[in-house]
Amino acid sequence: AQSVTQLGSHVSVSEGALVLLRCNYSSSVPPYLFWYVQYPNQGLQLLLKYTTGATLVKGINGFEAEFKKSETSFHLTKPSAHMSDAAEYFCAVRGGEKLTFGTGTRLTIIP
Amino acid sequence: EAGVVQSPRYKIIEKKQPVAFWCNPISGHNTLYWYLQNLGQGPELLIRYENEEAVDDSQLPKDRFSAERLKGVDSTLKIQPAELGDSAVYLCASSSISGTYNEQFFGPGTRLTVL
Numbered sequence: 001a002q003s004v005t006q007l008g009s010h011v012s013v014s015e016g017a018l019v020l021l022r023c024n025y026s027s028s029v030p031p032y033l034f035w036y037v038q039y040p041n042q043g044l045q046l047l048l049k050y051t052t053g054a055t056l057v058k059g060i061n062g063f064e065a066e067f068k069k070s071e072t073s074f075h076l077t078k079p080s081a082h083m084s085d086a087a088e089y090f091c092a093v094r095g096g097e098k099l100t101f102g103t104g105t106r107l108t109i110i111p
Numbered sequence: 112e113a114g115v116v117q118s119p120r121y122k123i124i125e126k127k128q129p130v131a132f133w134c135n136p137i138s139g140h141n142t143l144y145w146y147l148q149n150l151g152q153g154p155e156l157l158i159r160y161e162n163e164e165a166v167d168d169s170q171l172p173k174d175r176f177s178a179e180r181l182k183g184v185d186s187t188l189k190i191q192p193a194e195l196g197d198s199a200v201y202l203c204a205s206s207s208i209s210g211t212y213n214e215q216f217f218g219p220g221t222r223l224t225v226l
Contacts, residue, residue, distance in 0.1 A: 043202060043217030090153050101153025
């Protein structure tokens with residue numbers, strides 16, 4: 001069985017500031033981990049994924065995440081926030097063919 | 112390449128009425144998923160199809176929900192009768208079986224409001 005915990009349902013950062021969205025997971029098997037972004041009234045879009053290999057993964061729109069097995073974490077970061085980053089972000093873990101999502105973090109960018 | 116298409120985008124019905132959602136996956140994708148997304152929550156899997164076969168429907172409330180995927184392409188999700196608690200966004204996703212990882216591509220969803 002697997003589960004995902006996203007700390008902070010709402011995060012606000014100033015434009016140009018560091019974005020840090022937290023995700024901790026639980027998995028009974030080596031995990032595949034994902035971050036998705038959802039803009040208003042749209043479906044989910046894959047930002048990045050970790051399957052095997054390098055623990056620091058880079059995704060689209062300047063986002064990256066680091067898989068830390070010892071901390072069971074997969075936090076999402078971006079060095080400098082843009083207004084266009086305002087959206088809902090979901091962390092997910094894959095077990096078999098099933099994706100289990102966290103409850104999401106709404107990111108607000110302050111001009 | 113066209114993405115996953117869903118219709119309608121929005122639906123408002125009264126409780127106890129039936130409702131149906133349609134999904135057209137990305138061409139060539141043989142795996143299709145229906146997810147339920149409640150307000151402020153992440154998506155939860157309702158059913159997964161491999162071609163025409165429903166291989167995981169353990170989370171589908173079968174007393175009122177049904178789904179079909181005729182010919183292994185388009186899919187329809189039905190609720191009959193709808194209840195107030197069914198108000199949510201219903202997402203469809205598809206993926207292609209290839210390699211060790213098959214990315215799921217999501218449609219825009221159908222937002223259902225039950226009055």
